[in-house]
Amino acid sequence: MFRYITRRFLETIPVLWIIATVTFFMMRLAPGGPFDAEKQISPEVRARMEAHYGLDKPLFEQYLTQMKHLLHGDLGPSFKYPGRTVNEIIADAFPVSLELGFEALAVALVFGLAAGMVASLKQNSAWDHVPMSLAMAGLCVPTFVMGPLLISAFALHLDWFNAAGWYFPRDRVLPALTLGAYYAAYIARLARGGLLEILNQDFIRTARAKGASMRRILFKHALRGGILPVISFLGPAVAGLLTGSFVVETIFGVPGLGRYFVTAAFNRDYFMVMGSVLFYAGFVVALNLAVDVLLVWMNPKLRFE
């Protein structure tokens, strides 16, 4: 097990390096620069600004410099917000996105697992069809439709929540629901499928022959195997939650990293883009490793290899 973890960890380092390199060259080779939009400044001033940030040096030299900085954990300055470093911006914005992501994940897990469990126990009844149809709806209505709809219904018409902002605890509700809905739906379907497959196995019949109640069968026997597909999904789910937050943060005015990332890309804020990409990628890779380790641990056959 320990060897598995170290091996995976060592694998991620070249991966992150490749990501950094690809991102770097993609950005520099793309048309447009960070100061093109500033129509007020003269070409000389622009040249001096570029020199200030080292943008006039040969490309490969800039690449090496950046790599060196990255190894020291220095993500560089931001062009759009002069005076602030990327590290600072991420330190401010990422916890917001993280909180939103967690809350959305909680929504997804609670609703999704509950729906999946009920549906699997009462297969082909109303308890199955209704939650699964709702799940289908959750999959088919995109976040940027659901968001405005929820705002319209609960914030504007019913006035239960604010339409935007991230100041009070109750500001978390609508964004978390919007972001979590798709994943709740996906998890519900996965959980139902996984549980059904387990519930059809012989050892469940053995448990029933022992006189076990339905609750015991579900929680002690079925769940352990049944949620494996849900856990497998968590890796890509978190990746999706992070990226999905771009839209949700825009709609609800949440000051998270996602919004900064997209604007930075538009503004050719090179260091900001690199910083965000590496941060996200690193986070997702780490989480996937955790999920894979968890999966191996949960399957007794694999645990002792």
Next chain:
Amino acid sequence: MIDTSSMAKTERGASFWQDAWHRLWKNKLAIFGLAVVTILAVLSFASPLICRYIIGFSYDQQNLALGPVAPNHTHWLGTDPLGRDLLARLLYGGRVSLMVGLCATVVSLTIGVIYGAIAGFIGGKLDMFMMRAVDILYALPFTIFVILLMVFFGQNIILLFVAIGAVQWLTMARIVRGQVMAVKRQEFVEAAHALGLRRTRIIFRHIVPNLLGPIIVYATLTVPEVILLESFLSFLGLGVQPPHSSWGVLIKEGAEVMEEYPWLLMYPGVMMALTLFSLNFLGDGLRDALDVRGSKD
């Protein structure tokens, strides 16, 4: 002994595909999905004709004097702030969205099937290497790269197809590889081998038909994901560019004026949700019908 030959009726065997079609036909939701998708596809691809002869407006025909109006007799679904007819834009947008969906799915299918088939068929070290690559790639937030690609390299619709398709191929590769390996191991392949059939014959007559099932299912399920991704990009301003429109663009425009002109968000939203619903139901139905593992009665 009693002669019972007259009692037994000769049973007509059904081929795998006939059996699957029969099962699909019984699944009302899936057939509903198929019907809706077909109708939508026909309407969308015939949209130029429909726009010209039935509706009377084109998707980019502005009427600034008119401005945004609610649905009425002239404009059946209303107009947007530039006076453009919503129904026309919806149909045209559908064409674009469905096309993106189809093309990107074809891209991901091609890459995924070739990759997965090679890995599965050759097996061994190559397979291990290829699958590790897939595992690593799977972990990356591809969407971020697509965003970067679209931001930096401009709004080329071909690039859009390729970029979106490139996000989805991983799952297809995994499935195809799994299926190839499973089929390879099955006894009937050994039996064919024992009968002396040549390798190519084995591949085409035996393995490929078994691949078609999962490929069809996951292709059908990829299309809605692709459409969602495209509309996500459009919402960020990265997807389809004006004057073209897709459902994503329409939804974005509708969301901006949601309070004043709700129909501009509602109709595109419903249309897209309906399409995605239908594709998902169809995909589920196909999965149940074609997946032999699933049928247990």
Next chain:
Amino acid sequence: MALLTVENLCTSFHTRNGVARAVRDVSFQLERGETLGIVGESGSGKSVTCYSIMGLVPQPPGRIEGGRALFDGVDLLAISNQELNRIRGRRISMIFQDPMTSLNPFLRVGEQLIEPLLIHEKITCRAATTRALAMLNEVGLAEAEHRLNMYPHEFSGGMRQRVMIAMALITKPDILIADEPTTALDVTVQAQILELIRKMQIELGMAVILVSHDLGIVSGFCNRVMVMYAGRVMESATTEDLFYDTKHPYTRGLQKSIPALQPKGEELYTIPGMPPDLLRPLPGCPFAERCSHAVEYCVKEEITLVEVAPQHGSACLRVQKENLSV
């Protein structure tokens, strides 16, 4: 009074292609401490009969159409699931054919072994574990403490079946139903498992229903044997009577088919024809199509099990009417 009385049990499966009547009007009795063997080919309904008694028939496609199963004054087919759970695993236990798939691969053996105790008795985990250890020793598994913490996939087939037996008998039930317990095991292990069941049966004084397609196994183990075909009971007698005074052509056919009993060097005997499709109504005697003794009325008249000799029932119409000798 008999320990278990089954009367007119009918179980069907409602499939897409029609209704498969797996158990058609089956009746039998089981006395305290008796060993009853149920023999038949695949599809004869022997397993479904036992599942029906235990309430393990999956109810969406399956349905118990009628009959009673009286155990200690209670009709098992009529009580609620909750009440049935109090009997299953405590007073009637069942072990299954494939020990590999019958144990939960995600749980340790110890957890699964103490489960019947935790469900049915007010007992602490520790006390239950002590009893589990004792039980493992009883069934012949050494290093019991070590074994409790292991997972099923770390055991061999024979050991797993021993665990299943321990799990079934830990609550000292009145009846053990063993559905083809040795079919999935190596020949050498088969005898050991049967010996183990016999030993436990004598110790606990319980009744055993042994289901098998192997007439040889059943004959070595059981007091009484019931032969089933196409969902019906064809013959029911003591083991001795079944072999030495056979009163049904199907039973005779089964005996003739045992390879070991046939003269060497000659073609092996098989009963001509195939088992019938249970989706068809099958009027009259279901075996008539393949029976060398069949006559006109065999396919017309409904068959029932009738006592044709002391403690010896046969469903063969010709044996009943003309005392046909098979």
